[in-house]
Amino acid sequence: MGKLREIDRWGVGAVLLAVLLIGVGGCTRMFYRKQADREVSGILREKDIFPEWKIEQMHVYADPRSRYADPSDPDHPPMPPDDPAADKLSPHPQRPGKAGVGEARGTAYLELIKAWDEQNRATLAPVDAKDKPITDMARESKHPLKDYYDEPLRSPQAGFMLTLEQAVELGVINSPQYQSFREQLYLAALPVTQQRFSYAYQWAALADFFREQAGPQAQGGSQHNWTGASALGLNKLFSTGARLSADFANTTVVNLGGQGTSSVSSIGITLVQPLLQGGGKAVTLEPLTQAERNLFYSIRSYARFREQYYVSVAIGSNLPGSLASASGTSAAPGTSSVLAALGLAATDVSGGATGYLANLYRECDMASDKKFVHDLERALRILEGFQEGGMYSPLQVDQVRSTLLQAQNTVMTDKQLSTNSLDQFKLALGLPANLPLILDDTPARPVTRQLDRYYQIIDEADAAFKLVEKQDQLPAEKMRDFLLQAYTDGKLNPLVQGTEFAKKLESSWKTWGKIKVTDAEIKARLVTLAAERRTLLDLKTDLELKKATLSPQDALKLRTAEFDLDLGRLEQRVRRYEERPWEKLPNDDKEKTTKVDRDKLLRQEQIKQFRLVTHAAGFMLVWARNERFDEVYKLWPAPPAAYLEDLDLTTAEIEQAQQLAVQVALENRWDLMNARAQVMDAWRQLRVTANNLMGALTVGYSLQSQTPAGGMHPLAFSSAATNQLVSFNFQLPLNRLAQRNAYRAALINYQQARRNLIVLEDNVAAQTRSDVRQLQLFAANYQTQRKVLQSLYSQVESALEVIVAPVDPDQLKGSATGSAASAAALTSQYLGALQGLNGAQARMYGIWLSYLATRMQVYLDLERLPLDFRGVWTEELGRTPKEASVEPRPDRRVAQAEDAADPLAIPLIYIDHPFQRAIGRVNSDGAAIPTRTTPARATFGAPTASVK
Template identity: 30%
Template sequence: MRRAALPVLIAITLAVGCTRAHYRKSADRAAYPIVADREALGPGYGIGRLQLEPPPGSRLADPFNPDHPPKPPDDRAAGALMDHPYKFHGSRWWGKDGHTDLIEPVGWEAALAPDDRGTVYLNQNKSAEVALLNSREYQTALEDVYLSALSLTLNRFEFDLRWFGRNATAFNHAGLPEPNGSSTLTSNSDLGFNRNFAAGGQLLIDFANSIVYTSTGDNPQVRSNLLFNLTQPLLRNFGRKVRLEGLTQSERDVLYAVRDFARFRKSFYVSVAVQSGGYLDLLLAVQTLRNSEANLKRQEETYRLYAELFRGGRASVVEVDQFYQSFQGARQDVLNTRVALEGAKDQFKLVLGLPPRLPIELDVTPLDPFVLTDPKLEQLRDDLEAFQRARLQELDAPPSVEVLRRVFTALRDLAKNGPSAVTSAGADLDAFGRQLDHPARPTDDPEQRARDRATYTALKTALTEEAADLEKATARIERDAAGVTEETRKAAWEASVEGAKLFLTALDGVIAVQTQARIYRIELPEVNVSQGPALAFAKENRLDLQNRLGQATDAWRKVTVAANALRGGVDVVASANLTTDPERNQPLRFSSELSTYTVGLQFDGPLNRVAERNAYRLSLITYQRAKRSVVELSDRIEFQIRQDIRELERTRASFAIARQQVLSAARQYENSRLNLIGPKDRRTANDSTTLALIQALSALQAARNALAANFVLFEQRRLQLLLDLEELQLDDRGFPTNAAPRSPDRPGPAAPAPAPRAGAPGP
């Protein structure tokens, strides 16, 4: 019986096998190198993080033992069916690894570095980093690459030695109980391997051992067989073309998967950082809200001024009502824009893999070019308007001398800021002038450059005149302040009102100069791409086109494989069965007298090949479709790039038009405002002035929105061109290493450049 115990013990050990962790790690050791090998085949095949399990700081991380995870929270109704399937009691061992109420790890938000209020600050690169860490879409795509490599390991294993070990042990009793009956213990064991060959042959080697014990006490019967079996096709299923097809396809599929993921990774960055719904799109929504809030502020200030003018009898109720309606419309616009921004933020959080409840705050420094007025100048104008409204409230009862002196002191303090206002505007105007000194670019319009230079000259003259007006207004305020007496109380009050108007009018002129200079300073990045070299570069480097070419070759190979199945079957079969003498009980002493050897041919005539015929015809059609698919994608790439270049050119032109519209709308607003608040010789408050102000404010808001939209749209299309050219390259972190398309006169791929600074409006 001891001899039977050994094969039984071996069988139990083999049946139990290794641990779950051993097999998981074994799969990783086989799959990861395959993916790494494919990455090394091309410069654009990098996929970044290769490790399948998300890092600990990810929301997708699993803090539990991956091989023995605890039971997760279950749906109550479905859980009842797990505990009592049909009429049975469910297993009591489902919870042997414990229970958890968690689906996502606790404290994953700490990796986002929130502030004390729990708010997460995001810039462009931080957004991409968070998405790579927490995006479910990205993790699923990475797992697909791993699964393709894992599938290949099975195809490779098919051509390795495939060992097997089996044992069957049975106890049999017949007749009456002992000692009258008879009992038999039989143990049959097999140990061997299969091997497939590249030309289609198959080899089987099997060592079989049988041990029989009986209750009669006789010596056990031991018998062994050593079986060799070789099959080699000669027609059907013969040759490396046919037999290696599955392995070849699987090897190429992993390369396709790596390329697809490398391209997905680039598209993922562009969608998160730039494209519609991405970070840059959020910044556009922020700028739109800023424009709406600025319009609301101007509407409210002007409405308050109209209300004071109405009290003094210098504005009609119709004018007040008209501006009140416009003011309420601006309030509604701010509400709508703010709700749209918050909805866009929540949608962006979903893209990043974050819960919508998580508060985020965006780095808005890329919007600095759209701040068209120095905040200090804006505050100075607000203070002057508040001063003016306060004076209008004193229309029926001029204040005392003491109050008037304090009024003039406040006005003088405001007027002291005049030189700094001129300096601020002059700095922007000088920067605009230096910009005009840059050499002309191929895409520049000579006529537009001449107009811009003329505008610069006119602005320089205007700033000099407004500076002089500020000095005059300041001097007048000083003179009027010194003449305040009880006898001149009413005249002094009127002088304070008129002095504030003169200074405010000159300040508006300074702000108008600064606004126009800053508008001109907003420029789009240069993109020098020629259509011919761009198309050639894309067709040589597009990863999806490379895959499509490979898939056409796959379809071409399968024509040969399908044609092989039409042939008759002729197989050479050889076998040898070496056996031992059962009477000697010597399991390794094979007897030549009892051994058998066989060799022969097996023939299967091609008399029924309807299914194979159809498969062959299908392979021919599939190949033609694959070729057409290559041509179709090649044409689509041409269309994409031609469209990208056209759209870039159109967006650049639209941006220039929007800039001129902002300039025109700003001038119209300043002129209409001057008609309302300017000196007596310029003021003509009436219905036409009110309508002109309302229209100018509406046009200015629309033009500013259009300018920002075209700026963002150009950046989105510029990145789309990089993506369509397959020239966008990412580093291991997932950030771009090149900032612009390759110049047509610089052959080869773009030289790597540092990653963009955090918060830049594009890579």
Template identity: 25%
Template sequence: MKMIRRDVSIPFLLIGCLGCLCSLPVGCNRAHYRKQADEEVYHTISTHAPLIQVPLQEYSIQPFPASRNLDVYKQDFPPMPQDDPLSNRYMHYVDHKKGYDWGKFGNRQFRENPAWPSLLPRNNDGEVVLSEDSSVKLARVNSRDYQLELEDLYLSALDVTFERFQFDVMYFGTHDTTFDVQGREFAGQTQSLLRLDDDFQVSKRFATGGQFVAGLANSIVWQFSGDDMYFASSLLDFTLIQPLLREGSRAVALERLTFAERALLANVRQMERFRRAFTVEVLTGVNAGAGPVRSGNFGQIGSVTNLPNLGSTGAGQAGGFYGLLQQLQTIRNQEANLAAVRDSLIQLEAAYDAGRIDLFQVDQTRQALYRAQSQLLTSQTRYQDAQDDFLIFLGLPPCLDVNLDESLIEPLNLLDPQFTELRDELALVIGESRELDPESDRTVIMEKFNTVADYQDQILDQMATVRTDLQQLLRNAPQRRRNLESLTKNNTFAGSFELTEFSPDTFDQRVETLQQAYQELELKVAQSYYDLLSLEEVAETLEPNEFRLRMVNAMVFLASDLLDLALLQAEIRVDAVVLPSVNLTDEQAFEIASVNRRDWMNARAAVVDSWRLIEVAGNALEADLDIVVDGQLGTLGDNVLGFRGENGRLRMSLQFDAPLTRLGERNNYRESQIAYQRTRRAYMEFVDSISGNLRSVIRRLDRNRYDFELRRSAIRVAISQVVLASLRLNQPPKPVAGQSGGQQQFGATTARDLLSALSDLLDAQNDFLGVWIDYQVQRMVLDRDMGTMQLDPYGQWIDPGTIDLENLNGIPGKPGKKTPSKSSGPAMDDFEEIPAPPGKEVPKEADLEWLRPLEGPRLLDKNLPEPPLPGAPAIQLVSQVTEDQQAENEPTSEKSDKQEGKQKNKQNRKLPEPAVRPAPLR
């Protein structure tokens, strides 16, 4: 190496230092790397999402601006969160050593997004409104579980970017600056050196398993001692390695990338399934199952043996939004039952005052009232606990004031809460009037009288509501008749019970009876009200106490008539409820699911992943046979870029390593075979589980259709029992023979019979509601488990209405319909026609010896014919619902019809005039 004048080295020194300084800010810019990672990840997902036709607007791990999870601080330099005071001491001083300045980015003031409370959907009272739509939206915006699944998908795509990068051209550059001073005694002479070393390298991996590395090294040494000279040299080298046997297969070289790409595709599918399952979980509480799963052990044995989680089928008590509605309606039913028991107690107390019933039955009714109040308190507490749990699941704090939208179960609210309030107010006035002092002033008594006289508008409203319910029943009658005909025609429970109540003719007769009963009861309520008002005409002619007794008596009769009207409303409403039809067999549902379920597609891919590892593990058993080419080229003379062949070397070699020690590889190979068999069996269990789940759902839907009609009948019977028991209390007293002025008493079981009837009615109402809720849950679960569930852009379930083959025209996988594959390459059905390998014949059905038990080890049976290649059903893509289809599928609201009926009924706000004006007392 020749000495060169020092002025020539200045450019190299400046270039080296400048390159080093320029690289520092790039390498330290956190935001640059974060944004770069986001761009690559979202682009990677976008290349997989079109394969399964999914929207991309949601695939971002950045929370919504209205989300409670939004971090308003800088992501790259976040301030320190609030720490435990004692633990924080060790961040500043640990083992008497001063720590890092952790507070340089400031302290976090807000634990969560401070703006999220103001962005919640609230009503005029400031309460958060929870409906079907708002619950799903709030969950997608604030749920921590949903955010976690989005992040898992992001991390899965991040793994793909790393595996892709392994096959990109990689650049490496280093620069070392060394100043070395040595004393005379240490080195024999005084030395003062400044050394600049630059190294640039390029690396590239190939799909064949080969690898190419090229490098350029430059070294400059500046000597300040002696003659004050420096030395400069450059070296260019490269190495090419191509395995031919072990690790030389594309199966091995591309395994990690192949697995990562397939895993990302599976996770995109799984995220789409999770989106739908998450909506189901929000509404029904049915477990959504697993979402995207990040696999860090690419290509390792046993890494793909776990198949997708099926999730829950929804058996048991409903949860989520529907569960809250069910509990709330149960409370409404208990409140109505409590009001009925209170009315009964008032009537029994009046009968006791008249000497027609003993005190034991009055106390028995009062005890039932206390029991009903206690049960109501328990139900309210459970509802509040369930509401808190639901808010936490949505990602919201449980302390929020919530208003639950009950419009979904309004048809199931058999006893109108406003009706219950009216009867409660009337019962309160009756109780206060009965407790008035007999010597009370007439003015005090008239105040109670005027309170009830002002109930005319409320009574008119309730009668109009019942009239509207009756009109709704007449509108739903054709669909109810068709459903009954379907039940009697396709009776899967033939012989188990009589289907007399399911007869369409019986239903028509019942509707006609209800119309007539309403007309009669409307006049009866009007007559009771006029009886009460007529007392005002004779008030001045009566003593105050006598007027009070007559007033209480008339109020009791009015309360009884209002109870009858409420029961008639319940009977009308129970017959007006219509269940959407589900006309699918379990075989049809299974066939649809085999084509449309995304987790089923992933399960097939998981079996192939495990099968592929057998080839990877088998390759490790082979010998090492590598072609290695490497060379170097240096510089000569004064020119640091003057590379000459005289200072170079080129070497080619063939390297062989005999497979003499392969115990670990042998074990891995055998393990891969066992893992594949396990995965194959797990896949069979997965398919069987899907079949079992679908059969269970179809069976529950079928059972619920019949059970729903039975519950209708049970409610009608319970209502009839209550009416009959109430009639006993309203019967006029009969004189007792042989006793002057004596009155016949009620029976010894009158109170017990009435309480039993009210309890049966409450149970029937709750059972009726439970069957309806379970039917809706199972419909949603069936739509999810068939893979046909469609969501609108806000994540809301697009209710398909009737679920049958005709309504699934736009859904791929309809039985008997072939949908071409939209992906490139041959369809999966084409693999069913793969010919047998040369020299082997595909065994006929009669020659399937492999189905028979083996007498000896299978490996020794060389004549054993191989089984035919299993065919795989076609993987078809789930189509997206268009806006027109979405509009067709949206269920029509019944609110407008009811409101229109109320408006028409309010035009004539006058009670019907009784035919004959009755006397004030009965």
């Protein structure tokens, strides 16, 4: 019976030991992880009350669609594959658990990219159909720039097409740096939980159990008992610095030797209030205050980082390395400020950036270079044909060929640079470098369409020239009627369709046709017109030297004189052709000349006269082409406006624009707001550190009570066994060297914070002024570059026309040396114009895309870059103020619709694990978050904490 009783006692002990071990072991990993997630989520919701820096796209776990998504249990992930050498040379204290060995990488982002690609290609098809030439005359296409840009789309190894918005959204989902900033925001909230907990009631419990058995001769005599010692404690810190400690302890001895059981308890309460050093709310609440404010800075920095990330994806600008650096508290000038000091533009897409617009520029530049190669190949074929006819020497042909080879090398270099830059862009989005991508050209498409309009006119002009050149079999007497029809019939010649040239040509030509005079009289009239033209040109030159221009009347006279000159020369050539001079050639040796030779000679003379007619007719077509150029010039796309308040920064007076921009930036920049708040942080430290210089004066109260020993009365406390003590502790400030140094450092830190704020304000103002100037510079460059391009298109075509023009018989009397020099000069002139056109087209792309990039940077530096939930710029500020006030902000429409039903609804901040992905508003447990019925304001305490 005694043995059974002893076994029962041992069983009770085993149960108590098991309960103790379970309590010491604590809760599971998942419990603590989810507890932290819930507290952080609640704190972020509590702080998210400002729509300006609304917390969006915040999830501490990687997006399930991300390449970095981890579907495994976060608390028990599988053991990752180890490096074989490290595994071989190290001990193995841990082994794989149930999850085994392996690693997982997300692939859902690939399906998203595929879906976007299909959508973009479907959208692109009708756009391409709309951009096709509207005439059938240009069947021999000059391969407009759009065709060259779209070559990858038709390639068997075509990649996935992405728009700028999709690239940003993909980066938000997939970028490791973006996810790191989310985690940094999460980590910034953890100190707040710690500081709030320090003001909560903190409980502590402990227990010790002993089984003691000793023989009669052992020290202390025979022992056969169980001893249990337990304690329950409570600590509480108050906002005044007072600290309350209370504990209850019990010792119970179960004597198995027959002496009975005894249980003794004690209770202690201590309250200490410092009055000088360490006392007061200013000192006590400082750690909590700083943690709360640091979290708020991080929230605002995270919101600014979202804007910076959009601009970084778009233009390739550098991102901050952390939330602290994103807050802009450092007064050191940024990259943009340094480049501005060097006279460079950080938003120039032709630089070394690797953003979307910079990559798009490289693709457009390569398309322009491919077009240049095609034009050189065409010129080489023309000159090789002339070389066979003896009109050009091998020197000119080799000159074109060497230029062609250099252009082909340039295209290969473009391909290398474009591929390298695109790989860097993929890495910035968190994509593997070998994933094929094609960038949608929507940002550059307005320029491409405009340039291709010019090429369409050039195609139609070439088709018109060839139409005239095909009329060599047309009877001479019908040539005038044919040319008149070609100049006026838009169906026959689309180049002249709808032009003033076609409307006035017939009446103007009739004034020449009515002149029934000799060729000498026509020449006299041409001489008179030439003299009038020279007089007007001299007047124009004199006025330009005085920075003036011709009057509208004189400009019209000059244009009319030039038109009549070209028309008169055409009339002269047509009259000569109608006279059929080849039939009047003398036949000096009729006996030796056969009919075949005679016909061949007449044909050669007829072709010579015909080419003179086509050359003069081509000059008249140039008038129609130039008129079309002037009409197309009006179709250049207008750069999007950059409105700030009611002022367009691109057209406003520079000082007015800079003044308004600086004012808005200084008022709205979130990094400046953080810097101002951190000056307050440094100011508070003055009082905190000065408090440590004081002496110590502490008032304390203590109560100790214990139950009678040897009995079984664990709660029998009495006043007779209670001891109460009131204490006053004094400590003179005799040794305060460390505290003195800390105080002096706080004084210096405060002055540094003030200076940093002022310097940061100066840097923001300087950067903003530079942004405005750069924006206006690109806008002005765009206006100038339009004129440069139009001039170069005319130069290239005119230079080519001169090369292929027939030689006037009266000019054949010159020397061979002069002819060779003229051919060399014409070749160099054409190549120079063609190279200039290629560079001007690339420059136009660079100016247009750089303007868009600078406009983004301006709004970022002004803190006027509203983003939607995806992290994409809503472009609201690109409209006029009147248009912007018609409808609500696009990025807030969903929130406004939701807020109508729930005015205090919280944003989506899902911190749950990917396999518990939040579709709606959920908390870290996956349960729906209840809506708040009272205004959410920042408080110091969590539900379990109270600050008194």
